Amino acid sequence: MLIGKVVGSVVSTDKDAKLIGHKFMIVETIADTWCAKRIVAVDDVGAGIGEKVLVSLGSAARFTCDGENDASPIDAAIVGIIDNDSVIPDFDK
Amino acid sequence: MLIGKVVGSVVSTDKDAKLIGHKFMIVETIADTWCAKRIVAVDDVGAGIGEKVLVSLGSAARFTCDGENDASPIDAAIVGIIDNDSVIPDFDK
Amino acid sequence: MLIGKVVGSVVSTDKDAKLIGHKFMIVETIADTWCAKRIVAVDDVGAGIGEKVLVSLGSAARFTCDGENDASPIDAAIVGIIDNDSVIPDFDK
Amino acid sequence: MLIGKVVGSVVSTDKDAKLIGHKFMIVETIADTWCAKRIVAVDDVGAGIGEKVLVSLGSAARFTCDGENDASPIDAAIVGIIDNDSVIPDFDK
Amino acid sequence: MLIGKVVGSVVSTDKDAKLIGHKFMIVETIADTWCAKRIVAVDDVGAGIGEKVLVSLGSAARFTCDGENDASPIDAAIVGIIDNDSVIPDFDK
Numbered sequence: 103m104l105i106g107k108v109v110g111s112v113v114s115t116d117k118d119a120k121l122i123g124h125k126f127m128i129v130e131t132i133a134d135t136w137c138a139k140r141i142v143a144v145d146d147v148g149a150g151i152g153e154k155v156l157v158s159l160g161s162a163a164r165f166t167c168d169g170e171n172d173a174s175p176i177d178a179a180i181v182g183i184i185d186n187d188s189v190i191p192d193f194d195k
Numbered sequence: 196m197l198i199g200k201v202v203g204s205v206v207s208t209d210k211d212a213k214l215i216g217h218k219f220m221i222v223e224t225i226a227d228t229w230c231a232k233r234i235v236a237v238d239d240v241g242a243g244i245g246e247k248v249l250v251s252l253g254s255a256a257r258f259t260c261d262g263e264n265d266a267s268p269i270d271a272a273i274v275g276i277i278d279n280d281s282v283i284p285d286f287d288k
Numbered sequence: 289m290l291i292g293k294v295v296g297s298v299v300s301t302d303k304d305a306k307l308i309g310h311k312f313m314i315v316e317t318i319a320d321t322w323c324a325k326r327i328v329a330v331d332d333v334g335a336g337i338g339e340k341v342l343v344s345l346g347s348a349a350r351f352t353c354d355g356e357n358d359a360s361p362i363d364a365a366i367v368g369i370i371d372n373d374s375v376i377p378d379f380d381k
Numbered sequence: 382m383l384i385g386k387v388v389g390s391v392v393s394t395d396k397d398a399k400l401i402g403h404k405f406m407i408v409e410t411i412a413d414t415w416c417a418k419r420i421v422a423v424d425d426v427g428a429g430i431g432e433k434v435l436v437s438l439g440s441a442a443r444f445t446c447d448g449e450n451d452a453s454p455i456d457a458a459i460v461g462i463i464d465n466d467s468v469i470p471d472f473d474k
Numbered sequence: 475m476l477i478g479k480v481v482g483s484v485v486s487t488d489k490d491a492k493l494i495g496h497k498f499m500i501v502e503t504i505a506d507t508w509c510a511k512r513i514v515a516v517d518d519v520g521a522g523i524g525e526k527v528l529v530s531l532g533s534a535a536r537f538t539c540d541g542e543n544d545a546s547p548i549d550a551a552i553v554g555i556i557d558n559d560s561v562i563p564d565f566d567k
Contacts, residue, residue: 210368303554461489
């Protein structure tokens with residue numbers, strides 16, 4: 103999983119039918135935990151802007167919500183909100 | 196998902212049989228959401244040149260079109276067209 | 289998919305049994321469509337040295353040849369030869 | 382697999398139900414064995430802070446613990462603790 | 475597949491049960507065929523230190539040895555030894 107911070111979201115009206123109902127959050131990578139600076143991830147745990155989150159990539163993203171997403175074309179999902187008192191190297195003091 | 200802009204397309208006459216009928220769009224990455232500058236993605240939502248899109252990578256690309264692509268050798272698919280009024284960090288003002 | 293140019297091939301006599309009969313082409317990435325400069329891909333469409341091709345990565349590579357490769361340990365496959373008159377950004381004029 | 386060193390952990394109270402009970406370790410890449418500097422991996426072998434470990438990425442992470450994790454949204458898992466006397470290039474002397 | 479050279483190995487006594495019996499080789503990438511400098515791959519073809527090999531990444535690694543590894547948490551496997559007379563760009567003369 104990568105560690106990131108939710109910085110925004112994008113809206114897509116014309117999209118694959120299996121994506122209806124999903125929120126697309128823009129997540130900014132923290133502490134060099136991914137090779138790109140940002141990623142778009144669906145959010146099924148209710149993360150808000152500014153929160154630090156764990157994002158699972160690849161096929162793992164389809165194993166979220168107890169199997170409910172198993173046939174959706176998603177490749178990144180927010181799977182947890184990081185507790186405020188967790189210390190992250192190179193990011194928190 | 197990565198965020199990109201459709202900048203062109205390529206045509207392949209000699210190709211795997213399961214790819215017949217697909218359009219291959221060249222998508223340019225926006226806002227550092229992927230580690231390469233461009234990618235070729237199949238398009239099943241009807242995105243046009245210049246539009247901003249969401250692209251799913253890896254096995255997720257085969258879960259598009261309600262399962263119709265599940266046996267195709269594709270590793271990237273345009274899964275949504277981003278609404279014009281969505282604001283993307285480091286790209287839109 | 290990435291766009292590449294076939295620049296050579298490698299021969300492997302001692303290899304996994306499921307790879308017997310495959311050709312291993314060295315493909316050089318074009319137009320920044322992948323994060324590495326080259327990749328080795330199996331070729332089932334008959335691409336020759338110097339041709340521009342589409343390469344599918346990951347599990348997609350096993351969905352080539354109408355399912356014939358579905359149990360082979362391959363992670364990259366040439367899935368199409370790009371037509372000569374296709375224009376590729378940052379590569380063709 | 383990548384080689385890394387366990388440098389910390391993160392706690393997530395609000396998370397996907399299938400992740401309950403997992404520990405999320407922050408692993409720092411050693412010897413340029415991955416393209417990002419750090420990654421968060423679940424730990425089912427009991428690795429401690431400071432230990433050198435092998436981390437499996439992608440769908441492989443769900444094949445840990447004899448199949449017990451096969452429906453969890455995890456994309457990285459510590460699969461082995463590296464013995465102290467193993468010599469790692471560019472890291473150990 | 476990436477092209478690499480076997481430069482060493484690591485030993486892990488405490489590891490996932492499904493990894494018992496595997497050898498973990500450190501492979502150094504050749505000719506810019508991967509985005510990281512090294513990777514740890516299981517070896518089921520009997521490659522020795524100094525040999526040039528083909529490595530399959532991701533789920534492909536579990537399709538080695540005629541299906542015997544299909545439930546192991548491995549994400550990289552040496553699938554072939556490259557013949558000595560194969561010429562590799564940017565590496566061999």
